Amino acid sequence: MDGWQNRMRDEAKATGQQLKRKNRMRARRLVCKAIRQIEWESFEIPEVPAPHEVVVKSACSLISAGTELAMYSGSHIGFSGPDPPQFPIDMGYALAGAVQAVGCKVTEWAEGDRVVVYASHGDWALCDVRTTKMWRLPPDVTLEQGALAVMGGISAVGVRQGRVDLGETVIVLGLGLIGQFAAQLSRLSGARPVIGVDLLPNRVRIAGASGVHALNPEQSDVRQTVDDITGGHMAEVVIEATGNPHVVAQALDLAGDGGRVVLLGSPRGTAEIDLYRAVHHKGVSLIGAHARVSGHPHTTQDPWTRERNLDLVLQLFADGSLQSEGLISHRIQPDDVGETYEMLVERPNSFLGVLIEWTS
Structure with missing residues (x-):
């Protein structure tokens, strides 16, 4: 366990005592007020959490270059639908930190647990354990990996x-975070070879270091x-992980007879495809893999x-x-978030994973 993690555990216990002594504590979280308008919203952490609540002090949170940026920029497909x-x-959904305090009916979490x-995104999270998804980090997993694991879980949906x-x-088209994890998980599933494709040399290099046959087109x-x-x-x-609908035609072309083409990158928009040659004649299956398809209860048919x-992903x-x-x-630091979101929209190829660090 690194020094950062030890500090987080010590701070968790110390701040848990502070919460019990203070009436309330001010915290902040990131919200999008309108397209390309984000700001920090203040909220209160109670002196004593409600019976089913857990208070988490943030260490880091990961910015999603897919859904999160689509909401911020207004490009999300929902904005053009009947119910935008x-x-x-609220912005963000991958926060790692340490439990500071627990409600009286919370039995599965304790002060100091890394989660x-x-x-x-925020310096604190107030979570109702009945509705908020939480995972305990294994001892050998860093807080940074904990935040990345959320993206890995999405990639697992595409592989499955x-x-x-x-x-x-x-073949994985696009080697952003989702594509990188999809390629690695495909190798771990026994695929050989796994071929990754991206225009950015750094992404090609990173994929190659993990055993992927990485290509720059x-x-x-x-x-x-x-x-x-x-x-x-x-x-x-073929796993399409760019989110660009125009890449789907290439994905179909690279699939062999009876192949499966997986749309993992949430392609927003339309594409022109020769359905007879690309799909029908070759017997190709075109498969959606939005993260929501894994949001079901455990069943014997799909556990x-x-x-x-x-x-x-955490175990791996x-x-x-x-x-x-x-x-x-x-x-980045929290105060740099506004500038960073703009750069992510204007120059997305300059970034891979962007982590907001909440502890120095």
Whole structure:
């Protein structure tokens, strides 16, 4: 356990005592008031949490370059629908920190527990354990990995929807955080080779370091390379992780007969596809993999719930099977959030993982 984690555990116990002595404490969380308008909203942490509440002191939170930025920029598909999102919108859903205080009916959490929480960006999180998803971090998992694990859990949905099997060729288009984890999880599922494609050299390098056959399409003919590697059979599974609807046609082209093309990157918008040649004639399956498809109760037919997927990602971090080195490109302070969101919209290729650090 690193020094940061030890400090968080000590601070958790100390601040838990402070909460009991003070009447209330002011905290702040990030909200989007309108398109491209974010601000910090003040809220109160109670002296004593309600019976089912847990108070978490934040260590770091991860900015989502997908859904979160789409909400901020107004590009989310919901804005053009009949029931658009209503402002204000809480921003963020991947926060790691330490439990500071627990309500009288909370039995599964204790002061000092290191956790990852589905909570908005903020210096504190007040969580009702009956409705808020929380996971305990294994001892060998860092707080940074805890925040990243939320993205890994989303990637796991794409790998499961694609039914990746031993020895299959898997192509991942787009090597952002979601694509990086999708490629690694495909390898862990037994796919060989796993081919990752991205235009950005740094992302190609990071994927290559984790065992992925990584290609830059400006330097390699991707289709010809896949044809050569597979002896003309092409890929059994292609995972589209860019979120660009125009890439779907390429994904279908790279799939072999009977292949599965997984839309993991939430493509927002339309695309022109020759359905006969790209889908019908080859018998290709086009599969949606929005994270919500794992938001179901445990069943014998599909036991892989959102909770189990994220549990697995944490276990894979703990035993070293899943790599996180290089995935955080920027670490920022809370006061730099506004500028960072704008840069993420204007220059998204300059970033990979962006972490807001709440402790010095």
